[in-house]
Amino acid sequence: MTTMLLGDRAIDVDAEGFLQKPEQWDRSLGEAIAAAAGVVMTDRAWAVVTFMRDAYLNTGTAPTIRTLGKDSGVQIKELYQLFPKGPAKLAAKIGGIPKPRGCI
Amino acid sequence: MHKSTYTHMKSVVILGAGTAGTIMANRLFRLYRAEVAAGTMRITVVDLDDTHVYQPGLLFIPFGVYQPADVVRPRRRQLTKGVRYVQSAIRSLDADANTVRLANGERLPYDACIIATGTAIAPEETEGLLGAEWHKSIFDFYTVDGATALAKALESWPGGKLVINVVEMPIKCPVAPLEFAFLADAFFTKRGMRDKVEITYATPLDGAFTKPACTRRLTHLLKGKRINLVTEFNAGSVDNEGKRLLSWDDREVPFDLLVTIPSHKGAAFIADTPGLGNDMNFVLTDPHTLQAQLKPNLFAIGDATNVPQSKAGSVAHFEAEILTENVRRFLAGEPLDPGYDGHANCFIETGFDQALLIDFNYEVEPLPGKFPLPGIGPMTLLAESRLNHLGKMAFRWVYWNVLLPGRDIPGVGPQFSMRGKQQDTAAVSAACTEFA
Numbered sequence: 001m002t003t004m005l006l007g008d009r010a011i012d013v014d015a016e017g018f019l020q021k022p023e024q025w026d027r028s029l030g031e032a033i034a035a036a037a038g039v040v041m042t043d044r045a046w047a048v049v050t051f052m053r054d055a056y057l058n059t060g061t062a063p064t065i066r067t068l069g070k071d072s073g074v075q076i077k078e079l080y081q082l083f084p085k086g087p088a089k090l091a092a093k094i095g096g097i098p099k100p101r102g103c104i
Numbered sequence: 105m106h107k108s109t110y111t112h113m114k115s116v117v118i119l120g121a122g123t124a125g126t127i128m129a130n131r132l133f134r135l136y137r138a139e140v141a142a143g144t145m146r147i148t149v150v151d152l153d154d155t156h157v158y159q160p161g162l163l164f165i166p167f168g169v170y171q172p173a174d175v176v177r178p179r180r181r182q183l184t185k186g187v188r189y190v191q192s193a194i195r196s197l198d199a200d201a202n203t204v205r206l207a208n209g210e211r212l213p214y215d216a217c218i219i220a221t222g223t224a225i226a227p228e229e230t231e232g233l234l235g236a237e238w239h240k241s242i243f244d245f246y247t248v249d250g251a252t253a254l255a256k257a258l259e260s261w262p263g264g265k266l267v268i269n270v271v272e273m274p275i276k277c278p279v280a281p282l283e284f285a286f287l288a289d290a291f292f293t294k295r296g297m298r299d300k301v302e303i304t305y306a307t308p309l310d311g312a313f314t315k316p317a318c319t320r321r322l323t324h325l326l327k328g329k330r331i332n333l334v335t336e337f338n339a340g341s342v343d344n345e346g347k348r349l350l351s352w353d354d355r356e357v358p359f360d361l362l363v364t365i366p367s368h369k370g371a372a373f374i375a376d377t378p379g380l381g382n383d384m385n386f387v388l389t390d391p392h393t394l395q396a397q398l399k400p401n402l403f404a405i406g407d408a409t410n411v412p413q414s415k416a417g418s419v420a421h422f423e424a425e426i427l428t429e430n431v432r433r434f435l436a437g438e439p440l441d442p443g444y445d446g447h448a449n450c451f452i453e454t455g456f457d458q459a460l461l462i463d464f465n466y467e468v469e470p471l472p473g474k475f476p477l478p479g480i481g482p483m484t485l486l487a488e489s490r491l492n493h494l495g496k497m498a499f500r501w502v503y504w505n506v507l508l509p510g511r512d513i514p515g516v517g518p519q520f521s522m523r524g525k526q527q528d529t530a531a532v533s534a535a536c537t538e539f540a
Contacts, residue, residue, distance in 0.1 A: 064382075064383060064384075065272075065338075066272075066383050066384070067383050070383070076340070076352055077340065077352060079352075080338070080340075080351075080352040080353040081353075084353055085336050085353060086336070
């Protein structure tokens with residue numbers, strides 16, 4: 001775990017920049033992470049990130065891309081348009097929750 | 105009032121008679137032989153049919169090395185006498201009533217139920233995969249039918265673009281698609297037509313495999329064999345007419361022959377029991393005790409679980425030792441042993457009678473070294489050798505005669521060991537990789 005400095009705030013992140021303490025997150029931090037990843041935060045994008053974050057805070061695990069496509073109100077195709085290459089991964093990073101784990 | 109002399113007949117129900125279910129039934133029978141004989145314990149196993157497939161053998165069918173008859177035996181005969189076998193589909197699991205209901209009408213009440221129903225491919229999850237080209241120019245090799253149809257197709261294939269695609273994780277035996285690519289390279293080379301074949305490996309992962317050291321080694325092998333690697337490719341649909349594989353983010357991979365590893369799902373009844381499984385019907389399972397999250401008298405093992413480890417026979421085998429003890433403890437009212445550490449090992453066929461061997465767990469990625477005896481081997485870890493290949497081919501005998509009967513393999517314990525492994529590269533890695 002390393003610490004990332006954002007303005008005067010110290011944020012705990014993993015090697016890939018995923019927050020380790022969701023409580024250190026706020027919307028402006030989400031905006032900053034999105035900008036760094038080249039993601040434009042439209043209302044639709046925020047809807048996905050909010051769904052992702054709430055699901056993690058409520059259940060302890062991040063939803064998969066399959067669940068996002070079914071339950072977030074945004075279809076899989078659009079998810080890939082909003083978050084190129086890795087929707088679940090990017091939405092988790094922007095939403096300030098640890099990296100979702102899919103297993104081999 | 106006198107004390108009741110009534111003794112409760114205990115019932116253990118095992119759902120599934122594949123690798124995990126069969127090992128569990130045979131191990132539990134050995135543990136409870138006396139109780140079964142005395143009529144105080146019953147062990148019942150349920151499965152849909154009487155065909156037990158030696159799944160590691162499926163990889164060799166497309167290349168004519170094995171015929172279907174080489175990999176199939178009756179399920180019933182792999183179970184020790186004294187274990188009751190019921191051939192029926194499972195209608196439902198009523199966790200509140202501690203009862204399994206079967207399609208044949210039978211009800212099986214249980215004191216402990218072990219879910220070992222594995223996983224199966226779900227090509228219907230991907231648009232167009234089951235279209236007009238299915239089993240014409242699109243094949244799977246994870247079923248006996250698919251592997252056999254692919255063997256026929258390869259026999260007379262004139263060459264062109266061969267694409268191997270993993271649709272999404274998790275899949276059974278995550279190295280099998282890579283092995284298929286390696287064996288295809290060898291197959292076409294031996295036929296003198298390698299120059300007529302372009303092999304592409306398209307994966308949703310960001311590398312050839314998920315563990316860093318292993319990925320470096322496998323990427324090197326792919327390059328050496330002139331196999332194209334396309335990463336972070338999340339297949340969304342198949343254009344049958346145009347013979348193109350399309351990703352969700354609008355990339356495309358054209359093919360003349362597509363070997364697909366479709367999405368994998370757990371058994372359907374798991375979806376119908378609220379709280380039992382995840383959105384792919386894998387049972388929510390404690391990764392160390394193998395107890396299901398839903399209820400203390402439910403357990404899961406092998407491919408049926410959601411534990412963060414490869415869906416592989418070796419995992420089922422190592423889990424079975426821990427789970428046998430935990431079922432015993434549960435029935436005796438003792439606390440469970442959180443003893444499963446994610447130990448897995450796999451041979452990786454690389455073609456031309458060579459193979460790699462990898463040994464890893466939840467925390468430690470595959471490392472170079474010797475196995476099972478430190479410094480001696482005879483197997484070499486994370487490097488190609490002919491002996492590893494011979495080990496893989498000999499494993500079929502071991503599977504039917506040692507593994508399924510639930511005997512221990514000498515020198516190979518259920519827990520992972522760092523002995524014999526070169527630790528200088530031992531970057532401890534999480535056993536998981538990210539979803540797309």
